Structure formats: C-alpha cells, structure tokens
Amino acid sequence: MADEPQAASTATAEPAVPAQGITVELSYATVAAFEHAVAVARKHPSFQEFGEGKNRRVRVTYQMTELEALQELKEAAWELHHKRAWLEGNEIAWHEMAEMTFCFREYLQRPRRDHCFFDGNFWSGWGCKYAVANFSDRINTEWLTLGHLDSDGAWVFDKARVAAYVKEKLFRGYQHCPAFDVEYLELLLEVFPERIDPVEDNRWRHVRNRRGEILYVGPKDVDAAKKIVYELQEKVRQRRGADSVQPNGKRKLAADWFRRYQPAARKRSLWVKIFG
Numbered sequence: 001m002a003d004e005p006q007a008a009s010t011a012t013a014e015p016a017v018p019a020q021g022i023t024v025e026l027s028y029a030t031v032a033a034f035e036h037a038v039a040v041a042r043k044h045p046s047f048q049e050f051g052e053g054k055n056r057r058v059r060v061t062y063q064m065t066e067l068e069a070l071q072e073l074k075e076a077a078w079e080l081h082h083k084r085a086w087l088e089g090n091e092i093a094w095h096e097m098a099e100m101t102f103c104f105r106e107y108l109q110r111p112r113r114d115h116c117f118f119d120g121n122f123w124s125g126w127g128c129k130y131a132v133a134n135f136s137d138r139i140n141t142e143w144l145t146l147g148h149l150d151s152d153g154a155w156v157f158d159k160a161r162v163a164a165y166v167k168e169k170l171f172r173g174y175q176h177c178p179a180f181d182v183e184y185l186e187l188l189l190e191v192f193p194e195r196i197d198p199v200e201d202n203r204w205r206h207v208r209n210r211r212g213e214i215l216y217v218g219p220k221d222v223d224a225a226k227k228i229v230y231e232l233q234e235k236v237r238q239r240r241g242a243d244s245v246q247p248n249g250k251r252k253l254a255a256d257w258f259r260r261y262q263p264a265a266r267k268r269s270l271w272v273k274i275f276g
Contacts, residue, residue, distance in 0.1 A: 015048055019089040021061045022070060022097060027082035028056040037076040044069060064178060067105040068260075074098055092173045099130070104177050109261045113248045116179055117233075123225040125192075125232045127184045127250055128177070132169040135225040136218070143169075144207075145216040153206070154197035155217040163189045178257065181250040184236055188249075191235040203227055 017023050026037055028051075038058050041047050046061040062070040077083055085097040107115045116127055122134035133143045143165045147157040166189070174180055196217050198204040203224040206214045219225035236249035246252055 014050060015059070017059075017086045017089055017091075018046075018061050021063045021088070022101065023059060023061040023086040023089075024070075024073065024077075024094075024097075025057055025059045025084045026077055026080055028054055029080055029082065031079060033076065033079040037073060037080060040073050040076040064101075064104070065257075067101055067108070070101055071105060074101075087173045087176055096171050096173050100171070100173050100177055103130070104179055107179055108258055111258065113246070116250065117229055117248065118226075121222075123219075123222070123229045125188060125229045126166050126170075127181050127188065128170060128174055128179075130171040130174050131166055132171065133166045135228060141207075141216070141218060144218050147216070149214055150195070152197070153199065153214075154195050155206075156195050157193070159189065159192065159194055162192070178253060179250070183240075184250045187236045187239055188232055191232060191239070 024041075026034065026041070028034065038049075041058050041060040044060045044062065044066075048059045049056070050059075051057050060073070062073075083094055085092055085094045087097060087100075116129055117124055119129040119134075122136040122139070124131050124134045126133060132140050134140045143162055146161040146165060147155055150156050166185070175182070196204050198206055198217055203220055204217045205220045207216050207218050208214055219228055233247070233249040237245055237247070240249065240251075244252075
C-alpha cells in the first residue's frame with residue numbers, strides 16, 4: 001500500500017489540448033496507414049506521443065497558416081477510424097474540421113467572388129456555403145418556410161426566426177474560418193427582404209404541394225438564385241462602403257494569407273535579359 005502514492009506520482013499526465021489552433025489525435029491501429037500518418041505528424045514541432053501498445057496515441061496541433069501540413073496529415077490518416085479533432089480547444093467532428101480547412105485552403109489557392117456562396121449546385125447568401133440554408137427548391141429549404149402567406153399571395157418572412165435558423169445551422173467550427181465574416185452575416189440578415197411577391201419579382205416562385213397549396217416561395221431556378229445573391233451582396237457592400245470590402249460585400253483578407261499560394265514570378269530568360 002505504501003508504494004501506491006509513489007506510483008501515482010510518477011504517472012505521466014495526458015497533455016491538455018491547446019486553446020489555439022487545430023489539434024488532431026490519432027489512436028493506434030494495426031494498419032500500415034497509422035505508422036505512415038505518425039511519420040507525417042512527427043514532422044511538426046508540436047508532435048506528442050503517449051500511451052503504449054493498443055493505447056498508443058499521437059497528437060499534433062496546426063495553425064491556420066499551416067494548412068498544407070495539415071492537409072498532408074489528413075490524407076495520410078484517411079483510412080483511420082479512430083481519430084479526433086479540436087478547434088481552438090473545443091472538440092468538433094473530424095469531418096467538420098476537414099471540410100472547413102479544405103474549403104479555406106481551396107479559397108486561398110483560387111480566391112473567387114462566389115467561393116463562399118456557391119457549392120456547385122446551390123447558392124447560399126449567408127457568406128458561407130456551409131450555412132445549411134441554401135437558396136434552393138429541393139434541399140435545405142426549411143428556412144424559406146419561416147413566415148406566412150399574405151392575403152394577396154405575397155410571402156412575408158419572419159426575419160427573426162430566419163436569422164436564428166441560419167446561425168443555428170451554420171456548421172460548428174466554421175465561425176473560426178478566417179473567411180467567415182460575422183458582420184457580413186448580420187448585415188445580410190438586415191437587408192434580406194421581409195416580403196416577396198413572385199408576381200412582382202419573377203426571380204421568385206410559389207412552391208406548392210401536390211394539392212396545389214402554397215408552402216413558401218423560392219428562387220425560380222439556379223440563375224435566379226444567383227441574381228438574388230448578387231443583389232444582396234451589393235446591398236451589403238454599399239452599407240459597408242464599396243471600396244473597403246470585396247465585390248461580394250465581405251471584408252478583405254490580408255495579403256499574407258494568399259502569399260504562399262501565389263505562383264512564383266517566372267525568371268526572365270537569358271534572351272530577355274540580354275536583348276529585352
């Protein structure tokens with residue numbers, strides 16, 4: 001019994017998850033992919049390893065400026081089932097971390113006006129295509145039903161409920177994406193129309209059930225949704241000062257974010273140097 005306190009005092013405590021950055025943890029697996037992923041993780045100075053045998057785990061923390069290194073580890077750990085992720089010290093689902101970091105990395109590689117608004121199929125006006133509240137007539141349309149039909153056939157939105165829904169359905173962790181703009185979202189919710197009449201605005205249409213009853217209003221098609229989003233972007237842009245923000249109304253990111261992804265300037269050929 002006298003030896004027990006001594007044994008407890010020599011035990012190594014599990015390190016705390018850092019409050020900053022993206023921390024990933026991989027648990028032991030018998031597949032070759034585990035050792036490969038460990039080798040990739042070991043390259044980073046924050047690498048930690050604890051536990052033995054089947055209880056072996058490795059942990060490493062990346063910053064948002066280290067997305068290439070994080071991507072390499074994500075690809076190496078693709079086949080592993082027992083893995084965890086923390087964002088700014090709070091645990092989130094691995095797929096949410098993976099999607100958010102991939103999305104921002106893709107934006108840095110090829111910044112476009114529509115990146116945060118268009119997922120290849122549906123338009124989202126909320127400044128993040130993962131807001132799970134798209135301008136579509138097939139999926140994620142619950143927010144469009146938050147209102148009532150006026151006596152003249154116009155749809156009147158309950159904007160307070162729409163705002164609450166959009167914020168609730170934003171994928172957890174995306175508010176930490178450097179491209180996410182809280183002020184843009186708040187302004188967008190302000191300028192979003194309270195009342196829409198599809199007769200007056202042919203970009204919208206009534207969505208009906210099989211009995212012909214009007215359920216809500218939605219964009220007529222994908223092109224109409226784009227026009228609506230662009231109009232909302234412009235309204236936000238004017239409110240913020242057109243020269244101080246991006247064409248889509250969101251704040252500008254510092255040039256340092258993009259520098260590592262900009263192609264190196266081609267060296268002038270010897271011919272140009274001599275005769276240019």
